[in-house]
């Protein structure tokens with residue numbers, strides 16, 4: 015017990031005092047490591063962030079103790095006797111991705127600190143930095159616990175390697191790399207805070223946990239709610255900065271550009287992943303449980319778009335109404351999440367988790383929540399179940415189930431799954447496919463050193479070997495799997511499996527079952543075509559779907 | 569197992585009579601050991617080599633979270649800067665390593681240690697201040713010492729803040745591995761925390777004593793000639809582009825020559841003789857932070873000087889950096905000489921203290937097998 019009680023100094027005095035720490039340098043100024051095209055000369059003074067480390071550290075320590083207590087409890091209480099494998103398997107993907115965006119957010123903070131001259135916001139950003147170190151390591155620890163206590167550790171055991179080399183990794187990686195690279199404000203404020211944190215952490219950290227609980231996992235909610243409780247501070251960091259940016263009219267065009275890019279990319283990436291986890295990773299088919307679309311409408315459309323973004327219009331923010339509506343249209347009318355889940359399941363042989371098939375009970379729920387679902391997707395999932403055990407046939411991607419393997423979107427790297435929306439364009443001397451007009455615009459127009467006639471020398475670039483399939487063009491499937499390292503410790507059984515049946519070794523696919531299937535790269539193939547072939551291909555591709563059907567083959 | 573209910577079949581009768589839809593727990597037996605199959609016992613992260621036989625918790629939650637094209641990142645970074653590669657380019661420091669991923673933080677910092685340590689330290693500081701206040705300790709300071717605390721100890725909050733916010737926070741963006749960046753980010757929080765503690769201590773003193781000028785530190789830092797070289801040194805540290813040069817210049821030159829000289833060499837050595845038992849405890853906390861921060865810095869720098877391929881060039885490079893930054897910090901230290909003779913009771917002399925600070929640098933560099941730059945003796 016403390017011998018003397020700490021008398022609390024008044025909060026206002028404390029905050030005023032902390033503002034005395036910064037000064038105007040006269041000998042040398044902090045190095046401009048991370049350029050931005052935004053200007054903050056006219057930025058108004060903001061209220062100081064209420065960040066006092068004296069209360070921050072004990073507060074977070076207490077939150078940690080609750081998390082660690084819950085972890086001990088879950089292990090002692092045999093939580094894993096009640097978790098659904100269908101759900102846990104998708105955590106192998108989710109928890110391989112998410113610690114990276116978290117740590118990237120930590121690394122992004124100096125970009126914002128350096129870009130915004132007002133010291134009032136610096137403290138809040140520095141505290142966010144260490145919050146993000148907390149989030150990243152707390153999530154790694156959760157995954158470690160899963161690896162130790164869940165029935166099938168394969169896939170958790172190679173987690174960070176697999177995230178780096180798998181066919182879905184880049185999809186998640188943008189949500190992270192996008193925070194730390196390119197124009198400092200585009201990255202660390204608009205992409206990270208204004209869109210990723212303010213809009214999409216709701217689906218990540220609120221909708222995901224409740225679905226986890228419904229699948230017997232009450233640890234993920236404990237950890238992620240603890241993470242989410244730091245988020246409102248981060249959201250106000252971003253809000254201060256966007257208000258400062260709006261104060262200077264020269265920034266408005268850039269803000270409009272960045273909001274379009276960031277909104278669309280976050281939608282493409284986060285809705286793809288989290289939508290799939292929530293709709294296809296759950297066993298909870300109560301009709302009154304919220305579907306991802308319903309959650310999206312509530313959290314993102316109503317709470318974010320209508321209550322957060324739209325009020326910023328009066329300060330001069332150009333809100334991308336059309337893209338918000340189109341994102342909803344993709345989710346609700348164009349089957350975005352179903353198409354993505356189907357793509358993931360098609361690609362099961364080159365990932366590192368097991369994907370459960372859908373049953374009649376699932377069909378019924380999907381039909382109820384998304385009327386018309388069965389006619390589009392039911393048959394393919396029936397084929398998936400039919401082909402789930404190795405029995406002389408190939409993995410579903412190599413069997414004739416009327417599924418045209420999709421082309422990747424060069425920008426968001428999710429494939430062009432809504433076939434009619436695919437755009438083909440020659441950019442930087444290469445034929446590229448895009449899932450949507452906005453993704454084409456992002457590559458061809460937004461991420462360029464000039465925008466609407468003005469120089470944007472700080473804007474980032476899209477780089478890397480963006481089509482995963484290019485790395486393995488026409489390799490044999492079994493060689494790809496070996497190269498990726500997605501093989502279990504007997505040296506032959508695959509880490510991924512298209513089912514949950516661990517009880518019988520004969521049901522498990524091995525490298526041998528995957529020999530003799532060459533895996534071509536759609537983009538290389540596209541670039542080998544003549545102009546006429548390419549036009550024909552595009553017309554045919556766009557006439558295909560839904561559910562990946564070939565044009566003219568119902 | 570086949571006849572278990574699915575969560576959907578669960579309209580649940582509650583004791584209150586209301587029917588609620590609640591997902592029902594299902595017995596799945598999905599716990600470790602329920603079945604044997606290939607990899608059913610593969611329960612460790614197998615993509616990195618632990619430093620010792622078994623990976624520590626710290627390694628498990630830290631290694632490879634920041635990916636690297638030199639390891640598994642086959643598609644490379646998918647965003648780039650307008651002028652240069654994205655991700656964490658190794659050319660952001662002039663130092664070279666044959667494998668940056670060798671480094672492990674000797675403090676093994678991760679979520680749990682960060683919050684435990686820092687929470688413990690803030691509680692310690694708060695408790696010391698509360699005790700001092702309740703015992704009327706502030707009132708017992710002589711007016712001269714009170715001025716020293718307001719003016720000089722007050723001024724010291726600024727370099728702590730400046731280093732935390734504009735040297736270490738930016739440096740943690742840049743290093744090629746998560747292990748290095750996390751160690752640096754913890755370093756930055758130490759600095760920012762101590763800066764705030766000093767500011768709030770200053771507030772406390774100004775509430776306890778009517779002659780304590782709570783704004784004097786601003787004048788001292790901005791205008792007092794005694795402090796200008798320290799400010800200049802601090803500001804110049806924020807202007808370094810190379811993240812490792814910044815860490816080396818801050819932790820191996822500025823900290824021993826200026827930081828320790830002032831915090832331990834002056835405040836901790838002088839305060840008690842002037843009836844002040846509380847200020848040294850705050851500085852003592854900063855000193856214990858420094859031990860941790862030095863420890864990771866030494867491991868990092870030492871690893872690079874012992875790099876089989878690049879060790880020799882690294883030693884030369886660190887020598888150049890130190891030849892540039894040691895004079896800067898010696899100059900800052902010397903400007904503080906008058907501070908040592910201000911208090912009524914001065915049990916230490918500036919020259920002895922500076923000699924010890926130099927000795928400390930010599931010791932550290934000796935451990936790292938970096939030749940002591942001649943500038944240290946000038």
Ligand SMILES: [Fe+2]
Nearest residue numbers: 116119146149
């Ligand atoms: Fe976070």
Ligand SMILES: [Fe+2]
Nearest residue numbers: 423426449453
């Ligand atoms: Fe796209």
